Amino acid sequence: MAAVPAQPAQGNEYQFWTDPVLCEETRARLEHFRSLGWLPPNFKPKTLQGIAVVERYWRRFCVHVEEGDYVDYLLREEHAIYMNFFDWMFRTSREKVLQSYDEYWRRLCQYYELFAHRRVSEDAHKQIRRYLEGRFPAERKIPRRTKDKNTLDVDVFCVLYRHHWVHSRFFSHGSLIVQFATVQLWSAITGTRPGVLVPQGTTLPDHSTLGNRKRPHAFESDLPNYVSLKELPDSVCYRDIELFYLKDPQSKRDVLCAIIEFRNLKGRPEGADGTKFFMHGDYQLAYCPIAQIISYAFRDGAFVNTHLTPELIWRLRVPKHNSSLPLRWRSEVLNTPLLRRLERTPYGYELHRSLPMAYESSRQALKELGRDARFEDDIGHYNYRRWTANEVNKNFTSQERQRVLGQSGDAVFEKHYQSQFIGRDLQHVVLLRPPQDGLVRFAGSMLRKRDPNAPSELTDTHKRAICQHPDILQLRREMRELAAEMRCLAGGVKKAQTSYPHLYQRHDNVKKEIAKLRKKLATDTREAARKDHFQNAPVLEVDRQIKQLLGESDDVSDAENSGDESWELPIPNYIFPERARLVENFYGPNAENFDEDKLLARRIQVTKDMVALLRLCEPSRRGNRVNWNIDGEEDLLEQPEKSPSPPDDILKCPTDICIICCGTSRQSASNPAPRKFSSKRQDSLRRHLINMHLAHVRDGISCNWEACRNIPRFADVTKFLAHASTAHSYDINIKLCHLDQVSQIKCNKISSAEVSSESENRQRTETPASSVDLEMSNIDSRLLESRPVTIAQSLTVVPDTQISASSVESTMSDSHPISDEVPIRRSTRIRAKLADLTPVTVARQSTREMRSSPEYCKADKQLNRAKPEVERSGNSDVSVKKPLPRRSKRLRSQ
Ligand SMILES: [Zn+2]
Ligand SMILES: [Zn+2]
Structure with missing residues (x-):
């Protein structure tokens, strides 16, 4: 924790109570407080963004129904008007899921409050709730749920986490590789909301859509400004981490531990105390949160003891007369986040000195990780939270669970987090059949829907189909003609830049359009191929086996012969030896040798490699990309x-x-x-x-x-x-x-918008662009200014995709339904990884017994709950616009 200078006893401290306060003075101040009037709510940027969306809808609605005074119309509090509003919204805007309308109603109520200085009456509120829950979706066939919300389990987590270290190529900068591992590990250990680890909503509005959206009316927004009261970034900083050695009675070495305070919790005022979690060193090094924390500290030169090294740090002892020995941070780094974003410099991508890692890059990385590990269902940060919530629920009391999750009651957990899957063998309990707990657990796991044969990259056929897409052909024709014209007029494309700038510009635009279209087609194709595989592969497999059983086929199944080995993807060649050594020490054959001296040596090596990796960045992979351009206009790099x-x-x-x-x-x-x-x-x-x-x-x-x-x-x-x-x-x-x-x-x-190379794609989530100003970038800047806004601007900045995205975000942070039970399957491959989740003080041999003991596998009575969902529409729409950071891998040259 922070090195707080001890307060000296102050003999000469100012004695405020000695000042006389006159009655008149105090009475006069009443006028001052009266003059303050009604204090507007200090909505956070995310909320403001949501209200701004509803504000625009409402004002357009009033224009449409020819109600000049939109405030008056809003304040009439007639529920029929609001119903009419939602009906109009349904008829005039893109299809939305039910949860979006719930969100709009909440935001409309907040908008109302701004003018009325009080809440919407209970009566009107109830009416609209009933309408939105019943009649509205029923009459319009609005889906109440669109997809499952999965929880993870320890098996899935281990597969994902290993896949990240061993296979993932999503991040090329070492710091982000390690940071993303930390995000996963902390999410799993604490079940904390992702927004607590990395600040949410710092993505900039997509300016490329500006031109497409023209709005007829201009208006001034009525929304108040957001005033930030906090001085610290929305991410874990060094000051939030207390790092110390604890005496371990069971070992000759003392254990390095950390207590991390998560600030920035939802529903608490800014600057209020957070929740503190305890983490300890682990003998399974991949899963050791302490090794990661101290690596960041070495990277950032955060220790007061400047001569501390990775060799020494694991050997320090707690003095005899003390029970713990803390390591102090330098005061300069106290407010520095550990997880930071990249910035573009002349020398490539470097870690920013102060700005936290962007939520979006982590979200995108997690999604890609799940797909790359061949899971059918997408993985999100909330899967981790739901997982922890369910595990905690199994093992802790309800009060403890509320404490861990930062919830004030059981309702949210029961409604949105508790697994929908009944993880108990009811046939055993009710019909007294022999118990099949292993089967039950695996049935509920996401692993059941993992298929290592699922496609993760575009095939040559796909690429050819994309090149032959009529729109691409049309654009290429256009580009050729423009080039020919320029060659004819100016004697060359380059020369036309000065003499015929309009032609050159058009040529350039078409070129960018082609790149954009290709990118979109590539994403769509890849996603369609994936979905198609998961849908159809089982059907083909069943047919194949039928044929085989009927003796109609003579080909011997490959899958049956190759056995389990086919599940493992080949280990890639790493650019950096540090990463290769880390993978070796995390997952190699010696990773399970817990002999004290060997473990110490590996610990030191891992720390050294991690510190080194944090400073390394793979070169741009642009040269590996497929060359789409047959005209030879693009670079042909060797x-x-x-x-x-x-x-x-x-x-x-x-x-x-x-x-x-x-x-x-x-x-x-x-x-x-x-x-x-x-x-x-x-x-x-x-x-x-x-x-x-x-x-x-x-x-x-x-x-x-x-x-x-x-x-x-x-x-x-x-x-x-x-x-x-x-x-x-x-x-x-x-x-x-x-x-x-x-x-x-x-x-x-x-x-x-035409950023093309992989690293440049990442720029959109990790560069100074999105980091210009943390607060400002959360929200349309005009909402933060005091001067009037025009509709032309504010409407375009938050396009529809963001509407649903923002509603997704806020529904997510509120509550999340869950779908699956959290089963624990034991398998030899995973067993060692499981060990990490048990406390280090537990004797190592007992780990296996623990995992298999009945208490560990104890499941709870679960409630099945159907929940309306919004994620799909939000995600899929947004994802079209998101960068495709793994593109170069998928499109690697044929
Ligand atoms: Zn030089
Ligand atoms: Zn260079």
Whole structure:
């Protein structure tokens, strides 16, 4: 925890009570308080966003029914008017699930409160509730639920978590790889709301849709401004973590433990106390939350004891006369979040110094992780919370559960969290059949619907079909014609840039449109193929077996012969040896050797590797992407060379590689060699240098070569290029005219919807763009300003997709129904992983017994509950616009 300077006893403290307060004075102040009037609610940005949506609907509705005074109309409190409003909404807007209308009604009530200075009357409220629960959905066939809300179980968690460490290529920066593991681990251990770990709703509105939405009327929003009262980011900072050694009577080593306080809890005022969770070092290193925390601390230089190293930290002891020994944080880092986002710098992606990791990147990563691990159902943060909630419910009292989940009563848990699946063998209990607990547990697990053969990447046939899509063909024709016209008029496409800018611009736009369309088609195709597989593969399998049983088929089943091995995906080759070693120590053959000395050695190695990995970033995978463009307009980059010949001159930089990538590569032996560009295509190297590096120069650039460490920062790019030319004999003929565009790129880059490379996709969730201002980016900036807003702006900024997205968010944070029981299946492969979930002080051998003991598998009476759902529509709509960070893998060249 924070190093709080002890308060000295203050003898000369000011004695306030000695001031005389006059009666008149106090009475006069009453007028002051009267003048304050009604205090408006300080809605949080997420709520404001929701109200803003309803506000727009309401004002449009009033225009439509020709009611000039929309406030008066709202305040009439006639329930028929509100019913009419929802009916109009249903008839004029995109299809929504029932839960969205519930959300709109809640927001409309808040909007009402702003004008009425009181709540909507109980009577009107009840009427609308009844309407929305009964008549409204029944008459319009509005679905009450759209998909299952799964809980995880320990088996699924272990599969996912392992898949993340071993297979996932979603993140290329080491810090995000480890941070995402931490998000999963903390979510699992604490069941905390995801928004507590990483701030929600920091995604910027999608500007690409601005042009498509034109609104006829302008209005001024009536919403109040959000005033932030908190000083700390919405994420766990060093000050929230108390790190200390505890004496372990059962071991000769003391255990490093942490107490983490989760602030920013829902329903509590900002700055109020949070909930504290205890975590301890674990002998299964993959699942050791402490190893991750101290790795971040080493990365950030957070320890007061600057000479502490990964070798030493695991060997410190609690002094005899004490029962614990805390490790203190440096005061400079107290308010720094541990989980942070990336920012784009001239040298590539680097960890931001203060801004927390974005919720969206974690959400997207989790979804991709589930799909990549071949689960049929998507995985979300709330699956973790529901899982913990159900486990806690099995083992703890109701009061303890409320405490853990931060809920004030049983109602929310029972209604939205409790598993729908009855995880007990009722045939055993009622009919007295032999118990089949193992079967029951597996039946309720998401693993049942996992299929390692499910497609996760596009096939060549898919890619060809996309290239032959009529819209793509049409756009390509258009682009060809424009190019031909420019060649005819100006003698070349490049030359037309100055002489025929309108043609060049149109050409450029069409090109971007093609990229966008391809991206969308690729996502749709991939998702359709996945759904199709899960739907049809079982049917084919049943047919196959029927044929076989009837003796009509002579092919011997592969699946039966290959056995369980086929379940394991091949372990990929890692770019960084650190990650390879981590995977080896987490999941390799020696991972279960708990001999004290060997464990200590592995612990130290894991910590060292993790600290190193936190600073590494894989190079852009752009070169691996499939080349869609047959015209050859795009870069044809060559694969990186495995081992470049060491240069003769230590300072000379070859002109077929990028000088900055080269500098980065030489900074650490773990970094791969820079990509070699074909000597014939020096223009693509130039483009790379400008777009990947020089365009991101903000205040000067320094040479990142080791030898130039002491050369001061260059004020501008030209000076840097001069240095490259003289000191490194590196001249790739970058003309000044290209550099002029740099500043332009700098401004456009971020809002550009045409970000194409994988790393740039990530930029949209992890860059300074979304981090400009945490509070501001939560919400349309105009809602935060005091000046009037115009409808043209505010309407476009929150498009329909966001309406449902925001309603999803808030329903999610309120409550979540669950669908599955949480079964525990024992299998040899997973057993070791299970061990992590039992306290370290438990004797190691007893772990297995514990897991299989009846109390552990005790299930509760569960209630089946049907719940309306919103997630599907929200997610699928939003996902179309979301970046496809794994695209390069899926589309890897044929
Ligand atoms: Zn480079
Ligand atoms: Zn240099």
